[in-house]
Amino acid sequence: MKNKALISLLLSMVIFGTVGIFRRYIPFPSGFIAFLRGLIGFIFLFAALKIRKTPFSINKTGKKGLLLCLSGALMGFNWILLFEAYNYTSVAAATLCYYMAPVFVIIASPFIFGEKLGGKKILCVFAAVIGMLFVSGIFEHGIDPAGEMKGIFLALGAALLYAAVVIMNKKLPEVPAFEKTVIQLGSAAATILPYTLFAEDLSTTEISPVSVAMLITVGILHTGIAYALYFGSIGNLPAQTAAIFSYIDPVTAILLSAFLLGEELSAFGIIGAVLILGGAVLSESRIFEKQEKEN
Numbered sequence: 001m002k003n004k005a006l007i008s009l010l011l012s013m014v015i016f017g018t019v020g021i022f023r024r025y026i027p028f029p030s031g032f033i034a035f036l037r038g039l040i041g042f043i044f045l046f047a048a049l050k051i052r053k054t055p056f057s058i059n060k061t062g063k064k065g066l067l068l069c070l071s072g073a074l075m076g077f078n079w080i081l082l083f084e085a086y087n088y089t090s091v092a093a094a095t096l097c098y099y100m101a102p103v104f105v106i107i108a109s110p111f112i113f114g115e116k117l118g119g120k121k122i123l124c125v126f127a128a129v130i131g132m133l134f135v136s137g138i139f140e141h142g143i144d145p146a147g148e149m150k151g152i153f154l155a156l157g158a159a160l161l162y163a164a165v166v167i168m169n170k171k172l173p174e175v176p177a178f179e180k181t182v183i184q185l186g187s188a189a190a191t192i193l194p195y196t197l198f199a200e201d202l203s204t205t206e207i208s209p210v211s212v213a214m215l216i217t218v219g220i221l222h223t224g225i226a227y228a229l230y231f232g233s234i235g236n237l238p239a240q241t242a243a244i245f246s247y248i249d250p251v252t253a254i255l256l257s258a259f260l261l262g263e264e265l266s267a268f269g270i271i272g273a274v275l276i277l278g279g280a281v282l283s284e285s286r287i288f289e290k291q292e293k294e295n
Helices: 002-017 019-024 030-051 058-088 091-098 101-112 119-136 148-170 177-199 209-234 239-245 248-261 267-283 286-294
Strands: none
Touching: 002 019, 002 209, 002 239, 002 248, 019 058, 019 091, 019 209, 019 248, 030 058, 030 177, 030 209, 058 091, 058 148, 058 177, 091 119, 091 148, 091 248, 091 267, 101 119, 101 148, 101 267, 119 148, 119 267, 177 209, 248 267
C-alpha cells in the first residue's frame, strides 16, 4: 500500500510540474484557462466521488462553507497569476518564485496560529528570500519592470494567494481533503467566470485542435487526475513524506523547461534554486524540530 501511494504521489508531482510547459502552448487568456481548469477538474473529481460511491454533501462543511468557497476563489485567481507569470518570465523562474508559498506560510504562522518561529526556520526563510532575488535576475540585470520582473511579481502574487489557501485549509481540518478540493474547484470556476466574461477578449484568439487538446489536458490530467492521485496517496503516507515529495514539482518544471523550451538557469539562477528549495525543504524537516526541542 505504501509503495503504491508513493508512486501515486510521485506521478502527481511530475504532472503538476509540467503545467507550465502546457501553458506555453495554449494561446488562450489566463483567466479562461483557469476557468476551464477548475470546471473540468470539478466535473472529473465529482464523477470520481460518485463512481466510488462516496457520500458527498456541501452541508457537511457547516458554517465553514463560506471559508471553503473563499479559498476556492483564491485558488482560481492564484492560477491566473501563475499562468500570466509564464508569459513574462521563464517556466523555471516562475515556478521557483511560486514555491515561496511555504515560506509565506511560515512567516504568517506566528501571527495566525501562534506557532513559534525558531531561529533555524528564520534562517530558512532568509535563505529562500535571498534565493528568490537570485532567481529574479536582479543581481545580474538590475530591475526590468517591463519584462522579467513583471513575471516574477506575478508568480510571487500567485504564491501569496496559494499561501492564503493553505492557511485557510488548516482551519478546515474536519472537511475530507477529496471533498474539500471538489468544492474549491467548483468555487474557483464560478468565481473566475465573471472575470473571464468581462475582462478578457477571446475574439482574437486563434483556436486550433492542438490548443484545445492541450487545454482539455490541463483540465483532466493536471487537475482531475493529478489531484485524484495526490489525495489518494497522502492519506497513506506520513505528512513529512508528502511535504518533501512536493518539491519534485519545481524540479520537474526546471528540467523540462531546459530540455523542451531551451530555458536555462544562469549560475545565479542555480544558486537561487538551491536556496529556495533547500530552505523550503529544510524548514519542513523534523530534524529542525528535534534540534530546537533539545536546545
